Amino acid sequence: MLKMDDFDIFSDETNFTRPLYKDVLNKYVKEIPVTPSGPNYQSGNKLMAEEYLMQNDNARCAFHLSEAVSASLRILALYRDEQLKGCENKQHKITSFIKPIKDIMESGPISKEDEKIFDLLSVDTEEVTKALSVFEIEEPEPFHRKYLKFSAENNVDNFQKILKELPKEWTVIQLTAPYNPNENLKPFDEYKTEIDSLYLSMFTNDYTEQCEFGPVTVNIPANVPGEGVKPLFTELYALLDENYKTIDNARLLNNKRLVQNYWSRREDIDLRMKSVLYVMDREWLGGWGCLLTGKLVDSELRHKIIKLVDDTIDDWGFIRLTLKQRVLLYNLIDSSPCLSSQQIKPCIRRILTEHGNPEDIRQHLPGDCQTCSKDFKITSELCLKCLMKCFEGVHKFALVDGIRAFSQAVTKVKDGEEWAALKKAKRHPVILIVDEMLDTFPWESLPILSQHPVSRIENIHFLYSLYKLHQDKIVDGYYAAKSDIGRYVINPENNLERMEKRMSSFIQYWCRSWSGHVSQPPPPDQFINHLTTSDVFLYCGHGDGCQFGNGGAGCGVEGATGTRCAALLSGCGSVRLQHGAGRGPPMAAHHHLRVAGSPMVVGMLWEVTDLEVDKMVSTLVSLYVPSDAPVPWPSVGKTNWSKGELDTNVEQKLPFTPEPDLLRAVSRARGSSNFVMIASSMVARGLPIRIL
Template sequence: MEDYDVFTNEIEYTKPAYKNILNKYVKDIPNTPSGPNYESGRKLMGVECLADGQEKECAFYFSESASSTLRTLAVYRDEQLSHSDNKLSKITTYIKPIKNIIEANPISQEEEHLLEFLSDDTEEVREILEKYEIDDNMPFYKKYMRFGPENNVENFLKILNELPKEWTIIQLTAPYNPNENLKPFVDYRTEIKSIFITLLTNDYLDQDTGPITIEVPANVTKGEEKPLFEELYSILDENYKTIDNAQFLNNKRLVQNYWNRREDIDLRMKSVINVMYKEWLGGWSSLLTGKLIDSSIRDRVVKLVDTAIDDWGFFKLTKKQKILLYNLLEHSSVLSSQQIKSCLRRILTEHGNTDDIKQFLNTSDCDTCNSEYRFLNELCLKCLSKCFEKIHNFSLVDGIKAFSQVAAKIRDGDEWEDLKKAKRYPVLLIVDEMLDTFPWETLPIINQHPVSRIENIHFLYTLYKVHEERIVNGYFNAKADVGRYIINPEKNLERMELRMSSFVKYWCPTWSGHIGEPPPPADFLACLAHADIFLYCGHGDGCHFARGAGAGVEGVTSHAAVLLAGCGSVRLSRPPGRAPPAAAHHHLHVASCPVVIGMLWEVTDLEVDKAVSALLALSVPSTAPLPWRRVGKANWSKGVLDLNVEQKEPPPAERDLLQATGRARGATSFVMIASSLVARGLPVRLPDE
């Protein structure tokens, strides 16, 4: 064959079928972008849309920015499982697109010689290949998990409308930070100046007005106070060191010092939660609550607020402002007057119609404002107040007063007592990976509500579709017939083993599992695959025991409610560099587990045992002679339970697993333990019997 100089362009290439095929797969192969880069780009797109008033587009791009790398993991697992079940799947996936290309680009007479190398039995080969042509009717939820043309605003809104109407879905997004490309994670993780709260579904949203997004600035520190993010990570570092060094305590003075440090850490975490609620989120925390089960109460709130709007002549309030007002004033009884007034000021000024503001804004008389602003919160209060007065024909002070009077009616009126005690449907929080460390569930406004976290809308939709037949009224109807447990597999938590083994034998005598021994990988996966409830009590999350058995945890399909009682069992762990975080619940959700409950950081076994046993005792039906709360536990650490105690009224059971999780936090007196306990996944309800 003649040699050619590859650096010349003198050769004229023809366009045979194989070249078209190559171009097809170079250009159209399913996209699996770099997770962190993809997330950064989606966040920037979301902010651009928000600046242009495109609320739905903003919500879509923010939804794409959440835990994108996990989507790649799910797609990869799905493809690997399909290939393992069908050895020809890798070949057959190519047949149809190649056939389409060849039919669309017939070979010319001049190129027929290219096919001379084929056998004379070409027709026979074609008939054989047609037998293996695959059915490419992939479910839509799998297509939406991929990075393809299905990921668009229209489909995003369709998904939100298809999900159970009982759910309130909220996304918390950290803004893009260019230092993510320049600094180590431990440095830029504290550089968060604000967060975006997106209401994807809400009691007061409809298809025409939702979703909506607001930006909440970080709290302002005073004096030598640490910024909130710095203080949180400082507490967690101190908590880790304190617990890690506990094994070296060998005298009374060191033990006393240990408990003093634990108390100090607890007080600091309590302060963080207080600052989150009162100073950072303030009235915006009202956006994190669930829908009222009694819809008539919601209708009364709308009527009361609308009456005030009509009476005062707020004719130019936007739909977004009204939705924010409904949510805020509904919670007047649990928010302070200062929280309400501060939030009212922002709603009335920073979330109005931008065109109306531009019509009356005059920045020439202001030293701080610029006419090139993009968001109304970039303008000073003085300019915003002047614009408000010109738009509504009364002062901002009067506007705040009008709705403060509504808040007072709800807070003080006897006719609103039912609102204060009203039950709510579940809240599902999509939390940005940069914000995941915060104990959102322990905020006073939602700590008694059923709350769960989920990685992104893609996984929420996937879990919903996989388990759709068992979801009724917004809850996955779980069973409690088959329970499996793994307790102290590393054989170095003796007292925990005695406590938890005595509990499960008392409360769940039909359950089976491994105590004081590591399970073989196949047994671990069998427990996960067959159980209705799976309990792990040991170090970490226990998923490492599945290694060596095929694809590990992801190799099974599970319907189990999983409870992982180890340190940091549902914590996002970040490897070095700009690699995305990973966690046990990621793999368990890929394996279709509807819910995973675990710990956000390091914990101590006794307090966790109290919380976990309380959670199971509240939610799992039992034939035990006494309610768990009434059982004497003076010698529990020795595995001894006292049933000869005074009979008292038993606490009511709680079959709503998310609600039971909230109540179980009260079983420990340590804030660090209680706030560490979180649920990730779908709302789950267990049977009464």
């Protein structure tokens, strides 16, 4: 193979442009992929976002927040892409450098003053030109691949173009933890609980698009716990640790007293998880949970909400209400049937006072307050008394009257018969981009989201990349999937006997045409083949099972190119982020599957017990995958299911309604577990997917 050192990379002197070394350096800095430290890159962008939020520049704030999540996964994707290209094409490394140099040569004549420089660098240009001509130059990279890189393409204009290009049905929301300098000083286990707020950014939303208003970001302070009560983050991690120990010790139970103690601890853990969800919903997000909901399928309802809010604004004379405030109020009224008055009124107050025009607030800020200054950075720094005076100065009536005005609008929606359809209105998918620091929380189990089709994705870069990769299969905002081919791996380590009998009997009953491996691990190539050839892949065992693909094509699941399956991974923590030592970036199975282009991965956030998970997974598959089984799965007798026996000589208990929308099927499947701790662990990661 030719090496770059074997020849000078120049052609005929008449085609030269400016000094070559300058152009190559410029190309290197701007276009050759760089791999910054992921955590440092994220920290820097969080600081930039905060600066732009202080300047009331919502678009640039949202852009930098979008750059501040899962940067290390982008690095992994770029690295694996280069590796795979190198495996497929031995000349890739050379041609990747020749292409930009050829572009320089062909761009125009060289100036006379720089000719001497090229004389020093090139002797026999004709021979070099001949040597270069044998290489076939690769086609330019598509934009969605370039945007994964850390380059000039990553800018606010392209970010906004991407948001407009995504399917109109999607609501894309990002949840971001603020910058914490202790990330540079402390181990992860210490600083992971030090989160005092979050940034909630609506990238695409029903009302931002109606108003042609860019991304909107709000800062939501963490709840303040009462005396003797653990802070929310501390309680969550303590709860997960207790859950792990309880499940891990279950195998050692050998008498009735220990078994009773185990179930008592399980019930206590379940109650604590219910408490975590309550605090998340009522005391942390409060009314801001309205910003998480999906777009209404019925556009008439959306227009009614806009008219109600606009009429309220006109009737009461809110003369200086900003467009951002309008968008926030639209969303609040939209979701008000799912919220309590204790959540709604504080949110109205904050919208009216903290999200107005900063210059209007400065102009009316009283000068006699000892704690507030006109040099404030963000309006939430100001005391309530000053905010009330500023509101009155801007709008010419009291804040309490402003709150009353929109509270009356909320009452119309919550109590009026003409709004009954809103309470049960169907919504389009919600895609959550969740900061690695917030990923452990069960956002999908919040009351306001529990009935929604919700999926998580690592960042806007992978959302856009997956969308472009599968664009020809996206119909009405959903990946148009099939369920013709199913593959499975059940109990590959051969140490979960009852789970094996349950899931094997279910597969044999509901999915007879599927094939796979039971009680033994598949060879790596077959594991990769399962991922690339199936429409649905089911893994039932410990963890995520992706280790069984190591050594296969492409050296692991990242090499499973052409992946189209919905991967259901039912093991403990199968889609949990595992943080490395120091500031090492977190990694998870779905990261590797995402690099392989997998459109959807469903799995567990933490440790789970096999019987409850078997209930959820079998329910999920039975809802999503069509079957010719004689009796619907919910009606099948399961008294001896753990022995692999099913009773089909039963009457159908309730009407069975299949669910071709996988995200809605996940939501329904959570209800099949008796434990909130188990149900809330199941999450979907990827594109909305539906069987047409």
